[in-house]
Amino acid sequence: MEQPLKQRLIGAIILVSLAIIFVPMLIGQKPVKSDIVSIEIPEPPEHLNPRIFALPEQKAKTFAEVSISKKGGVSTIKTTIPGPPKAKAVEAITAWVVQVGSFSDQKNADALSAKLKKAGFTNFIEDSSGKQGETYRVRVGPELNKEKADEMKMALQKEQKLSNAIVVEYP
Numbered sequence: 001m002e003q004p005l006k007q008r009l010i011g012a013i014i015l016v017s018l019a020i021i022f023v024p025m026l027i028g029q030k031p032v033k034s035d036i037v038s039i040e041i042p043e044p045p046e047h048l049n050p051r052i053f054a055l056p057e058q059k060a061k062t063f064a065e066v067s068i069s070k071k072g073g074v075s076t077i078k079t080t081i082p083g084p085p086k087a088k089a090v091e092a093i094t095a096w097v098v099q100v101g102s103f104s105d106q107k108n109a110d111a112l113s114a115k116l117k118k119a120g121f122t123n124f125i126e127d128s129s130g131k132q133g134e135t136y137r138v139r140v141g142p143e144l145n146k147e148k149a150d151e152m153k154m155a156l157q158k159e160q161k162l163s164n165a166i167v168v169e170y171p
Helices: 003-027 105-117 147-158
Strands: 065-069 075-080 096-102 123-130 135-142 164-170
Touching: 003 147, 065 096, 096 105, 096 147, 105 123, 105 135, 135 164
Parallel strands: none
Antiparallel strands: 065 075, 096 135, 096 164, 123 135
């Protein structure tokens, strides 16, 4: 078939399909009015007491006494401001890490860290600045139990040949 004939057939098909879709919408019947629905709300039960009571464990505290008069308006007679709540001591969680190296060059610390990660040890680099400049500490851990940190130190000394590893409290 020739190209113009194909285009005319496709155009005719599109026009017919649009007519099939939109003509019923234009000619359709008016919507039917729906029935009005009424809802009857029942009366509240008579045996319930509508008053609200304070919970037994709650204590009513009066922070201010107020007097209201037509001449003077609103005025406070007695005010009490409670003190701050007592702070409870919170025990800090102590963790332990194994410090395997301390470097002044970050490239050396990154190299050791990558070597330890490849060997399967969880580690991180902690940087600090002091009088001598930046220091990068490579640490393995942390562990909540000091005995486990000591075991990790022994494994690092044996497997990775890190004889200068020390166990330190963290943070």
